Structure formats: structure tokens, C-alpha cells
Amino acid sequence: MSGIDLPLSEPVRLHQVGTGVTRTLEPDAAARARIAKALDLASLEAFTAEMTLAPVPGGWRLSGRVKASLAQTCGITLDPLPVEVDAPFSITLAEASDEDTDEIVITLDDESPDPVEGGQVDLGLYAVEQLALRLDPFPRKPGAEFVQPPEPTEISPFAVLKSLRPTDDG
Numbered sequence: 001m002s003g004i005d006l007p008l009s010e011p012v013r014l015h016q017v018g019t020g021v022t023r024t025l026e027p028d029a030a031a032r033a034r035i036a037k038a039l040d041l042a043s044l045e046a047f048t049a050e051m052t053l054a055p056v057p058g059g060w061r062l063s064g065r066v067k068a069s070l071a072q073t074c075g076i077t078l079d080p081l082p083v084e085v086d087a088p089f090s091i092t093l094a095e096a097s098d099e100d101t102d103e104i105v106i107t108l109d110d111e112s113p114d115p116v117e118g119g120q121v122d123l124g125l126y127a128v129e130q131l132a133l134r135l136d137p138f139p140r141k142p143g144a145e146f147v148q149p150p151e152p153t154e155i156s157p158f159a160v161l162k163s164l165r166p167t168d169d170g
Contacts, residue, residue, distance in 0.1 A: 059094035
């Protein structure tokens with residue numbers, strides 16, 4: 001993932017996991033600003049991710065909780081919309097296989113494990129992803145409604161000519 005500027009990065013090498021690794025990520029103001037920009041937030045006042053990475057049969061389980069105080073922008077009024085996030089999560093991870101790299105398998109269940117590449121898991125990337133999954137994709141202040149502007153009555157270039165045509169009055 002070199003070349004990609006991640007808003008929050010906390011890599012853990014899988015050979016360091018042992019029986020489990022627990023981390024609490026609390027990004028500083030600069031990192032919160034990068035996360036807010038990446039997620040198109042009005043602001044991100046606080047963000048904490050408590051995460052545990054532990055081995056399970058066939059891979060690893062990343063579980064924990066994301067907590068945040070933030071503001072999204074209302075899609076109608078463009079006002080800041082305060083949001084509190086406090087949500088648990090659990091993700092199964094498995095070593096990416098080198099077999100059949102040309103074949104893409106799409107399943108409808110969410111039980112397929114996330115692939116781990118390069119022998120490490122970036123806890124920061126998963127923390128930001130879990131926060132993003134908890135956000136309303138169309139934030140709207142209570143009571144705010146979109147009003148369709150009226151369509152123009154005449155949009156034809158001939159409308160001007162029509163108004164210049166003499167009337168039969170006389």
C-alpha cells in the first residue's frame with residue numbers, strides 16, 4: 001500500500017500477534033483532521049478504536065469497538081449535523097492465497113474473510129473503515145426537506161421568436 005496516504009495507520013505484523021494483541025487507537029488532532037477529510041466530515045472531535053487481533057482457526061479475528069464524536073454535513077441545509085458513534089465490530093481475516101488470482105469470487109454473505117496481504121494487518125485502516133460504515137451516507141437534519149425548483153416553462157430557443165410573432169388582432 002505504498003504511495004497511498006492513509007489517514008490513520010497502525011500496522012501489526014501477524015508473526016507478532018501470538019495469542020492476541022490489544023490496542024487502543026486515539027488519533028491526535030492532525031490525524032483526526034486527515035480522517036475527517038477522508039470521510040468528508042464537517043469535524044471529528046474525538047475518535048477511539050479499541051481493537052483486539054487474535055488467532056482463530058483458519059485465520060484471525062479482529063474485534064473491538066469504535067467510538068467517535070463528529071459532525072457530518074446535512075445534504076440539504078449544509079449545516080453541521082452532530083453524530084455520536086459507539087459500535088462494536090468483528091471481522092474475520094485470512095491469509096490471501098496466491099491461487100486463482102485472476103478469478104474473482106463474489107458472495108452475498110458477509111462471512112467471507114478479509115484477505116491479509118504482506119503478513120500484516122493495519123489496525124488504523126480497519127478503525128477508519130469501521131467508523132465509515134457507521135456513518136449515514138445521506139445525512140439530513142430532522143425536518144429538512146428537499147424542494148424541487150420549478151421547471152422553466154419555455155426552454156426552447158424558438159420561444160423568443162414566438163413572442164415576436166404578430167397577433168391576429170389587427
